[in-house]
Amino acid sequence: PNPSEIKPPSGDEPAEGFYIVTVGQEVGIFFSWLDASERVTNIPGAQHTCYHTFKDVLQAYTSKYNEGAVQVMLLAGGHFWPSQSIPNPTPPSM
Secondary structure, eight states: OOOOOOOOOTTTSOOSEEEEEEEESSSSEEESSHHHHHTTTOOOOOOOESSSHHHHHHHHHHHHHHHOEEOOOOOSSSTTTTOOOOOOOOOOOO
16 A cells, blocks of 8 residues: 555554565555464565554655565465455346
């Protein structure tokens, strides 16, 4: 996502940490290692880092985004692989 679209964690869900994923199945900023790790596990060359503050993680992500160093690498058939949804056929009208 564009850095301007990334919002800090809400007060209802405090952050466990501030994780940047710049090469993974989904890229961006995540507020728990569980969320971040799902996006980098089994990805060759995955890139992720933990920061202490939202300001720091947003600054790092913005730099990588502006450098063009953010890359989505999907695993075929993996959790983040786009599913083919089959539209429901429209019944014939009478």
